[in-house]
Amino acid sequence: MSREILIDPMTRLEGHGRIHIFLGTDGGVDRAYLQIPELRGFEKFAQGRRAEDMPQITSRICGVCPMAHHMAATKALDDLYQVDPPPAARKIRELLYSAFMVEDHALHFFFLGGPDFIVGPDAPRQKRNILGVIDAVGLEVGKEVIGVRKQLRDLVAEVAGKAIHPVFGLPGGVSRSVSSEVRPEAAAAAARAIQFSQFALGAFREAVLGNPGYVELITSEAYTHRTYYMGLVDEANKVTFYDGRLRIVGPESKELLTFDGRDYLSHVAEHVEPWTYMKFCFLKDIGWNGFADGAGSGVYSVAPLARLNAADGMATPRAQEAYEEFMTTLGPKPVHYTLANHWARIIELVYAAERMAELAADPEITDPRVRTLPTVAPREGIGVVEAPRGTLFHHYQTDERGLVTAANMIVATQNNAARIALSVDKAARALIRNGQVDDALLNRVEMAFRAYDPCMGCSTHSLPGHMPLIVDVRDAGGTLLREIRRD
Amino acid sequence: MRTLVLGLGNEYAGDDAVGVLAVRALRGKLAGGADVVESAASGLALLEVFAGYDRAVIADSIRTGRSPAGTIVEVRLADLGLATAPSLHQAGIPELAAVARRLGMGFPDRTRVLAVEVAGPLMFGAPLSKPVAAAVAPLGRRVLEQVQRWASEDSSRGRPAGAGRGPKDTLTRGPGGARCTTTTRSARSSRA
Numbered sequence: 001m002s003r004e005i006l007i008d009p010m011t012r013l014e015g016h017g018r019i020h021i022f023l024g025t026d027g028g029v030d031r032a033y034l035q036i037p038e039l040r041g042f043e044k045f046a047q048g049r050r051a052e053d054m055p056q057i058t059s060r061i062c063g064v065c066p067m068a069h070h071m072a073a074t075k076a077l078d079d080l081y082q083v084d085p086p087p088a089a090r091k092i093r094e095l096l097y098s099a100f101m102v103e104d105h106a107l108h109f110f111f112l113g114g115p116d117f118i119v120g121p122d123a124p125r126q127k128r129n130i131l132g133v134i135d136a137v138g139l140e141v142g143k144e145v146i147g148v149r150k151q152l153r154d155l156v157a158e159v160a161g162k163a164i165h166p167v168f169g170l171p172g173g174v175s176r177s178v179s180s181e182v183r184p185e186a187a188a189a190a191a192r193a194i195q196f197s198q199f200a201l202g203a204f205r206e207a208v209l210g211n212p213g214y215v216e217l218i219t220s221e222a223y224t225h226r227t228y229y230m231g232l233v234d235e236a237n238k239v240t241f242y243d244g245r246l247r248i249v250g251p252e253s254k255e256l257l258t259f260d261g262r263d264y265l266s267h268v269a270e271h272v273e274p275w276t277y278m279k280f281c282f283l284k285d286i287g288w289n290g291f292a293d294g295a296g297s298g299v300y301s302v303a304p305l306a307r308l309n310a311a312d313g314m315a316t317p318r319a320q321e322a323y324e325e326f327m328t329t330l331g332p333k334p335v336h337y338t339l340a341n342h343w344a345r346i347i348e349l350v351y352a353a354e355r356m357a358e359l360a361a362d363p364e365i366t367d368p369r370v371r372t373l374p375t376v377a378p379r380e381g382i383g384v385v386e387a388p389r390g391t392l393f394h395h396y397q398t399d400e401r402g403l404v405t406a407a408n409m410i411v412a413t414q415n416n417a418a419r420i421a422l423s424v425d426k427a428a429r430a431l432i433r434n435g436q437v438d439d440a441l442l443n444r445v446e447m448a449f450r451a452y453d454p455c456m457g458c459s460t461h462s463l464p465g466h467m468p469l470i471v472d473v474r475d476a477g478g479t480l481l482r483e484i485r486r487d
Numbered sequence: 488m489r490t491l492v493l494g495l496g497n498e499y500a501g502d503d504a505v506g507v508l509a510v511r512a513l514r515g516k517l518a519g520g521a522d523v524v525e526s527a528a529s530g531l532a533l534l535e536v537f538a539g540y541d542r543a544v545i546a547d548s549i550r551t552g553r554s555p556a557g558t559i560v561e562v563r564l565a566d567l568g569l570a571t572a573p574s575l576h577q578a579g580i581p582e583l584a585a586v587a588r589r590l591g592m593g594f595p596d597r598t599r600v601l602a603v604e605v606a607g608p609l610m611f612g613a614p615l616s617k618p619v620a621a622a623v624a625p626l627g628r629r630v631l632e633q634v635q636r637w638a639s640e641d642s643s644r645g646r647p648a649g650a651g652r653g654p655k656d657t658l659t660r661g662p663g664g665a666r667c668t669t670t671t672r673s674a675r676s677s678r679a
Contacts, residue, residue: 045499045612060497061611063529107531111586130582134589142590150535165527 019445021428027435031291032428033278033421034454046407051080051378051398055169058394058409066165067100067156068387071242072394074169079262080381080396081374083172088367092174094242095186095359096160097385099152101241101352102193104388105304105345108453109200110137110145113342116447117208121217137203148196151189158182173371186360193353194318200346201322208343209329219330222430222444223338223451225422226251226293228283228300230415231307232386233258238315239307239351241386247310248283251295253333256285261384264393268410271418280418281410291421299422302390302415303452304344309334314347316354322347338423341451378402387412389453413454423448488641490521490634491543491595493536497527501613502556502605506546508615509626521634530579537587542597544633545580546626548619549602556606557618559626564598597637601629 024030042061049057055073059066071093078085085093110118114133123132134142159178160166168175178186208214217223228251232244246264248256259267270279271288282288282298289297300306308327314320326347327333330340359365377400385392390412397406413420427445431438494510496503507525514523521544524536537543554560564584580600587594603626606616615623 041611041613057499060499060527063497063527064532066528111531130586131589134586139590142586146534146590146592153535 019424021424021432023432023435027433029425029428029432032425033291034417034424042409043407046396046404049404051077051381051396051402051404052171054394054396054404054407056165056167059165062411065104065387065389067097068385068392069394070166070169071097072383072385072387072392074171075243075383075385076381076394076396077169077171077383078381079383080378080398080402081171082376083372083374085173086367086369086372087364088177089173089370089372090243091359091362091365092159092178092370093169095178095356095365096156096166096168097242098352098356098359099156099189099193101388102197102349102356103149103152105349105352106145106148106196106200108388109204109342109345109349110142112450112453113345116339116450117204117214117342121214121443121447141199141203144196144199148192151192155182155186155189158185170371171374175370177368177370178365180366183360183363183366186365187357190353190357190360194350194357197346197350197353198318200349204343204346215329218337218339218343222426223423223448224336225299225301225338225419225426226336227297227419227422228256228286229306229309229334230300230302230391231310232261232384232391233311234315236315237312239311239313239319239348240315241348241352243385246384246391248285248300249310249334251293251334251336256283261393262382264382264384264395264410268393268415270414278417279414280421281415282418291418291425293422299418300415301419302412303341304348304388305335305338305341306390307386308344308347314351316351316358319347319351319354322350338419338448338451389413390415413452416452416454420448420452420454423452488541488637489539490637491537491540492517492521492523492630492634493533493543493545494523494525495527495529495545495547499611501610502603502616502619503548504615505548505603505605505619505623505626508623509546509630512624512627513631516631517634520638531583531586533580533583534587534592537583537595538593540593540595542637543595543599544630545598545600545602546630547600547602548605550605554604555618556604556616557622558604559622559629560602560604562600562602564600599633601626601633 019032019034021032022030046054046057054077055070058069058073061069074093111130111133114130114136115123115128118136119128119132126132127135156166159176159182160168161175208218228248230246230248232240233247234240234244237247245258246261246267247258248267250256257267267284268281269284269288271282272279280288281300283300284298286296286298291299293299308323314323326340326343327335330337330343335344378398379400380397381395383394391410392412393408393410395408396404398404424445427441427448431441431444492510492513494507496506496508498504498507507527510523510525517523522540526533526536549560549562551560564581584594584598586592603619603622605619614620
C-alpha cells in the first residue's frame with residue numbers, strides 16, 4: 001500500500017507549490033518533490049501581443065522580482081531587433097539592476113534568512129519570523145535595512161519611472177538618460193549600500209561563523225547535494241548579474257562549458273515525469289539520469305551559491321575578499337551546501353553595491369545617447385539575466401511586425417526544481433521511518449525553502465498573501481491520517 | 488488625515504485583477520481626497536506604500552472557499568494572522584503591517600480590507616470569471632463608501648477633508664511609444 005504525504009504551503013491555490021511525499025509499501029519514502037507552479041497560460045497570453053510590451057507585461061509576473069523580468073525581456077528585445085544599446089544605456093541598465101539586487105538581497109538576508117541564522121535554528125518557533133529578527137538585530141538595524149532600500153527605490157523611480165514596475169527598458173537602450181544631478185545621488189546611494197553590505201557581512205560572521213553549531217548545520221550532509229552549477233560570468237569568469245556568458249561548473253569543480261545565452265536550448269532541456277505536470281530542467285550535455293547528484297547526473301543549480309561556484313571570483317575588491325574567505329572556510333570549490341546560499345547572498349550584496357558605485361562614478365553614464373534605433377525586421381530574441389534567485393531566460397519569436405508568435409520563459413525556480421526535489425527527498429528520507437513522520441521534517445524543509453526562496457504562485461496576490469506550511473499524511477485511499485500545520 | 492486606496496492584484500491573471508480594476512475605476516471620483524495606488528507587488532515589496540497615511544482601504548482578492556465566487560468580504564487584518572513566511576514570496580500584508588509597525592514606519596491605524604472571493608484557476612491571460620467580473624463595480628462602491636464615511640467624519644469634526652498630496656501623475660512615453668501613466672518616485676498618485 002503506498003501513501004502520500006502532502007506539504008502544502010499554499011492552500012489558496014489548487015495544484016500550486018505543494019510538497020508531495022510518496023511512501024512505499026514498507027513505510028519508507030518512495031519519492032518526494034516540490035511541485036512548483038508553472039506560469040500557466042503565459043505562452044498563449046503572449047501570442048499576438050507586441051513584443052515591445054513584454055517588459056511591462058512580464059514585470060507583473062512576479063510580485064517580488066519585477067525588475068528581473070523587465071530586464072530579461074528588454075534584453076530579449078535587443079536580440080529580437082538586433083540592436084546593441086549604446087554604452088551609457090548598458091551602464092544605466094546595470095546600475096539599476098545592481099540597485100535592485102542590493103535591495104532584494106538585503107531584505108532576504110535579514111528578514112527571511114534571519115530566522116535561521118540571526119534568531120537561530122533552535123529558537124522557539126514564535127520567535128523564528130521577521131519580528132524575531134528585528135528583536136534580535138535591534139530596531140536601528142531594521143530601520144537601516146528599510147532606509148537603504150528606500151534610497152535605492154527612490155533612485156530606481158527617478159531613473160526608471162517607477163520603483164515597483166519599471167518602464168524604462170526599450171529595444172536598443174533605455175527611455176531616458178541619467179542627468180548630471182542624478183549621478184551624485186546614485187553615488188551616495190551606492191556608498192550607503194556598500195557600508196550596509198559590510199555591516200551585513202560582519203553580522204553574519206559574528207552570528208554564524210563564531211558559532212560552531214551553525215557551521216556544522218550548514219555543512220551537514222542533510223543539506224549537501226553535489227550537482228552542477230550555472231551562472232553568468234564576465235570575460236574574466238567573474239560573477240555578473242546583468243550580462244555575460246553562462247558558465248557551468250561540475251561537482252568536481254571542472255568547467256563543463258561556457259555558452260552564449262542565445263544557445264540555451266542546446267544545453268538546457270526539461271525532463272517530464274509521468275506523476276506530475278511539472279518539468280525538471282537538466283543539462284543536455286550530461287543527460288537526465290534521475291533525481292541524483294554527482295557528475296553523471298544532469299541536475300544543476302542556480303542562485304547565489306551556484307553563481308559563486310560557477311565563477312572564479314568577484315569583480316570588485318571587497319566582494320573578492322569575502323569570496324576568498326567563503327571558499328577558504330567552506331571549500332574547496334565548489335561548495336555543495338545549500339544553506340551556504342545565505343552567506344553567498346551577502347557576498348553578492350557586497351558586489352552589487354560596489355558595482356553600483358563603479359557605475360555611478362563613470363562619467364559616461366550621463367551621456368545623452370541612450371538608444372540605438374532598430375532597423376531590421378524582428379524574428380527571434382533571447383534575453384538572459386541573473387535574477388536574485390538564479391538564471392532567468394526570456395525567449396520570444398515574432399512575425400515581421402513584431403507581434404509575438406511564440407514565447408518561452410525559464411524562471412530561476414524551474415532551473416532549481418530538480419535540486420529542490422533532492423532537498424525535499426533527502427529531508428523526507430532522513431525523517432520518515434516506517435510511515436512515522438518526525439515533526440522536524442517541517443523545520444528541515446522550511447530551512448531548505450529559505451535558502452532557495454522558490455517562487456511559488458507569485459503571479460497572483462490573493463489574500464492573505466502568505467502561505468502556511470501544511471503536511472498532510474494520507475493513506476492510499478486518500479484518508480487523512482495526520483496533519484502537521486505551521487501558520 | 489490622509490487616506491490611501493490600494494488595489495492589489497495581477498491584472499493579467501484572471502480573477503486576481505479584481506482589486507486593481509475596482510480602484511482604477513475610482514480614479515478622479517474620490518472627491519474626499521484619497522490617493523489611489525494600483526500594484527502587482529506583493530508582501531514586503533509594498534513596505535513604503537503605506538507610510539504617511541492615517542488610514543487605508545485595500546481592495547484585493549481572496550480565496551477562503553467559504554463563500555461563492557464574487558462575494559465581497561471584509562477582512563480584519565488581525566484575522567489574517569502572521570505567517571512564519573519561509574520565503575519572500577510568501578510574506579503578505581500581515582507580515583508587512585507587523586514589520587512596518589515594529590520599525591515605526593507608520594502603518595495606518597485604520598485599515599480596512601475589502602476582498603472578493605475568487606474562482607479558480609488564476610491563469611495568465613484568463614478573463615475574469617462572470618461572478619467576479621460582476622463584483623468589480625460593487626467592490627469599487629464599497630471602497631468609495633468607506634472613503635466618504637471617513638471624509639464625513641472629518642468634516643463633522645471640522646477637519647479639512649482633502650489633505651492628500653497634490654496631483655503628481657505624469658504622462659510619459661513608454662516602450663514602443665505607448666502612452667502609459669507613471670507615478671512619481673513614491674509610487675503614489677493623487678487624483679484629488
